[in-house]
Amino acid sequence: MMEELVGLGAVTLLGVLEQAYFSLQVIYARRKYSVSPPATTGPPEFERVFRAQANCSEYFPIFITVLWLSGVFFSQGLSSVCGLLYLYGRFNYFRGYSESAQGRLAPLYFCAQILWILIGFSAVGIFLTICRVYLNMDLLQELCSI
Amino acid sequence: MMEELVGLGAVTLLGVLEQAYFSLQVIYARRKYSVSPPATTGPPEFERVFRAQANCSEYFPIFITVLWLSGVFFSQGLSSVCGLLYLYGRFNYFRGYSESAQGRLAPLYFCAQILWILIGFSAVGIFLTICRVYLNMDLLQELCSI
Amino acid sequence: MMEELVGLGAVTLLGVLEQAYFSLQVIYARRKYSVSPPATTGPPEFERVFRAQANCSEYFPIFITVLWLSGVFFSQGLSSVCGLLYLYGRFNYFRGYSESAQGRLAPLYFCAQILWILIGFSAVGIFLTICRVYLNMDLLQELCSI
Ligand SMILES: N[C@@H](CCC(=O)N[C@@H](CS)C(=O)NCC(=O)O)C(=O)O
Ligand SMILES: N[C@@H](CCC(=O)N[C@@H](CS)C(=O)NCC(=O)O)C(=O)O
Ligand SMILES: N[C@@H](CCC(=O)N[C@@H](CS)C(=O)NCC(=O)O)C(=O)O
Numbered sequence: 001m002m003e004e005l006v007g008l009g010a011v012t013l014l015g016v017l018e019q020a021y022f023s024l025q026v027i028y029a030r031r032k033y034s035v036s037p038p039a040t041t042g043p044p045e046f047e048r049v050f051r052a053q054a055n056c057s058e059y060f061p062i063f064i065t066v067l068w069l070s071g072v073f074f075s076q077g078l079s080s081v082c083g084l085l086y087l088y089g090r091f092n093y094f095r096g097y098s099e100s101a102q103g104r105l106a107p108l109y110f111c112a113q114i115l116w117i118l119i120g121f122s123a124v125g126i127f128l129t130i131c132r133v134y135l136n137m138d139l140l141q142e143l144c145s146i
Numbered sequence: 147m148m149e150e151l152v153g154l155g156a157v158t159l160l161g162v163l164e165q166a167y168f169s170l171q172v173i174y175a176r177r178k179y180s181v182s183p184p185a186t187t188g189p190p191e192f193e194r195v196f197r198a199q200a201n202c203s204e205y206f207p208i209f210i211t212v213l214w215l216s217g218v219f220f221s222q223g224l225s226s227v228c229g230l231l232y233l234y235g236r237f238n239y240f241r242g243y244s245e246s247a248q249g250r251l252a253p254l255y256f257c258a259q260i261l262w263i264l265i266g267f268s269a270v271g272i273f274l275t276i277c278r279v280y281l282n283m284d285l286l287q288e289l290c291s292i
Numbered sequence: 293m294m295e296e297l298v299g300l301g302a303v304t305l306l307g308v309l310e311q312a313y314f315s316l317q318v319i320y321a322r323r324k325y326s327v328s329p330p331a332t333t334g335p336p337e338f339e340r341v342f343r344a345q346a347n348c349s350e351y352f353p354i355f356i357t358v359l360w361l362s363g364v365f366f367s368q369g370l371s372s373v374c375g376l377l378y379l380y381g382r383f384n385y386f387r388g389y390s391e392s393a394q395g396r397l398a399p400l401y402f403c404a405q406i407l408w409i410l411i412g413f414s415a416v417g418i419f420l421t422i423c424r425v426y427l428n429m430d431l432l433q434e435l436c437s438i
Contacts, residue, residue, distance in 0.1 A: 002364045006421040009361055013414050016361075019354055020411075037393050038336065038343040044184065051184040054350075058200075061207040061353040062165055069155055069162075072148045101183050119166075122159050129152040190330065197330040204346075207353040208311055215301055215308075218294045247329050265312075268305050275298040 008071040011083035012064060018087055019060055022053040022094055045098075052097035052104065056090050059111075066118040073125030079118065086114040154217040157229035158210060164233055165206055168199040168240055191244075198243035198250065202236055205257075212264040219271030225264065232260040300363040303375035304356060310379055311352055314345040314386055337390075344389035344396065348382050351403075358410040365417030371410065378406040 002009075029035070029049040035042035040050060063086055071079035089111040096103030131137045148155075175181070175195040181188035186196060209232055217225035235257040242249030277283045294301075321327070321341040327334035332342060355378055363371035381403040388395030423429045 003421055003425050006365065006418055006425055009365055009414070009418050010422065012357060013361055013411070013418060016354055016358055016411060016414075020407075037389075037396070038339040040343070047184040051186070057350045057353075058203045061203075061210065062162055064353065064357060065158060065210060066162055069159055073152065073155055097183075104183070115166075119159070119162060122155070122162075126152055126155050126159060129149055130156065133149050133152055193330040197332070204349045207349075207356065208308055211304060211356060212308055215305055219298065219301055243329075250329070261312075265305070265308060268301070268308075272298055272301050272305060275295055276302065279295055279298055 005071065005076060007076050007080045008068055008083070011067065011080050011087070015060065015064065015067075015083070015087055018090060019057065022056050025094070025098070026050055026053045048101060049098050052094045055097075056094060059090075059115075063115065063118075066115060066122055069122035070118045070125060073129050074121040075125075078121060082114050082118050082121075086111055086118075089114060151217065151222060153222050153226045154214055154229070157213065157226050157233070161206065161210065161213075161229070161233055164236060165203065168202050171240070171244075172196055172199045194247060195244050198240045201243075202240060205236075205261075209261065209264075212261060212268055215268035216264045216271060219275050220267040221271075224267060228260050228264050228267075232257055232264075235260060297363065297368060299368050299372045300360055300375070303359065303372050303379070307352065307356065307359075307375070307379055310382060311349065314348050317386070317390070318342055318345045340393060341390050344386045347389075348386060351382075351407075355407065355410075358407060358414055362410045362413035362417060365421050366413040367417075371413060374406050374410050374413075378403055378410075381406060 026049055029046050030037070033042050033046040035046050035050075041047060063083075067079055067083045067086075070082070089107050092107035093104055093111060096105075096107050128139055131139050172195055175192050176183070179188050179192040181192050181196075187193060209229075213225055213229045213232075216228070235253050238253035239250055239257060242251075242253050274285055277285050318341055321338050322329070325334050325338040327338050327342075333339060355375075359371055359375045359378075362374070381399050384399035385396055385403060388397075388399050420431055423431050
């Protein structure tokens with residue numbers, strides 16, 4: 001079963017690599033601005049990089065969760081495309097936020113929209129599956145045969 | 147196989163929506179108390195909302211992980227019920243913490259208890275599965291046939 | 293299908309228990325150094341414990357993700373062993389960081405190496421699966437039959 005979901009696996013792995021990249025950027029910023037752990041405050045340049053990675057990390061489990069919900073219960077193809085767009089948006093968020101607090105906003109809205117789409121896909125997929133499995137009602141088929 | 151686990155999927159999606167709600171509350175609090183990113187400190191009212199969401203985000207991956215471990219290896223029904231209780235507890239935690247630091251305690255104990263129950267379910271389910279798969283010993287059946 | 297993956301489940305559960313242990317340590321440190329929520333700053337002893345848990349929590353979803361990617365698409369046995377080593381490394385990271393900022397470095401490098409190995413396993417497994425499922429090319433078999 002998992003073999004057919006390898007597309008989601010590939011997007012997930014890309015997401016992990018992106019998070020690794022963000023973490024490395026924080027480590028470089030710690031060196032550059034001499035902010036030694038356990039401190040998390042320093043010049044605004046450092047704090048923006050630090051918060052950009054913290055924010056991306058905070059949303060990472062949410063992203064992975066809806067990516068798989070939507071991919072398993074709705075459509076692997078559509079979810080994978082949304083997943084790639086989200087990762088692209090997060091990359092811009094990180095770069096934008098590193099440069100200025102303002103720079104994080106446009107990519108943030110973009111990422112939020114993608115998340116809402118994935119949430120919508122998941123909701124539809126889960127609803128249809130519940131109807132099929134528990135109510136023995138194949139809504140998709142009924143819709144098509146109208 | 148995933149179709150039968152759609153109950154866990156529904157609880158998971160609800161959890162994602164709850165996290166989205168918490169995030170929006172932080173954004174509103176940032177506006178209300180004028181705490182612009184990358185700052186994370188400000189009036190105690192803001193800091194409590196900020197920390198409430200941070201704490202819920204920190205536990206979200208742990209919750210999702212034990213929800214699925216317990217649902218897959220022990221019982222989907224019991225896990226889903228615990229999952230709903232946990233999400234309800236987290237909602238009270240967020241509301242309580244937003245009002246006062248003291249207000250977070252009762253819901254926190256509640257949530258922790260639910261997590262321990264899910265951890266217990268997972269441990270029992272994983273133990274029985276290991277016995278069955280690797281030791282070829284169906285403990286449940288042996289117990290029942292005594 | 294999940295039954296065969298019970299080894300990954302066991303390592304995952306151990307990871308959850310470790311995170312629970314770290315959280316409890318922060319709660320004890322809050323009492324010991326009188327740092328009441330929502331504060332997150334205080335004496336360096338407290339801040340190191342606080343940051344050690346925060347850092348472990350940040351990497352927990354990444355760890356669980358690559359553990360399962362690598363276990364599902366590459367090898368459950370190898371992934372589980374790496375998983376145990378990672379959890380052992382994180383334990384040392386937490387203990388080391390609690391004692392001194394310097395003490396976190398050696399275990400951190402160790403954990404990072406394990407993560408890169410799991411990422412490598414996942415990449416190889418996902419690549420071979422894509423070749424098999426989408427390109428109908430069983431590279432492993434072709435390699436062996438040379
Ligand atoms: N959030 C981390 C991201 C990068 C990271 O993992 N850094 C390592 C090496 S400097 C670490 O041990 N950070 C200490 C910490 O997170 O408190 C940070 O702030 O440093
Ligand atoms: N932890 C976030 C939760 C809400 C959120 O995602 N906020 C967006 C829009 S204000 C953001 O970019 N936050 C910046 C940050 O987390 O540093 C916060 O503190 O703001
Ligand atoms: N990150 C947490 C880890 C431990 C925990 O979950 N603590 C509970 C009880 S003290 C809590 O509500 N913490 C408040 C917070 O995280 O802001 C902390 O800093 O306290």
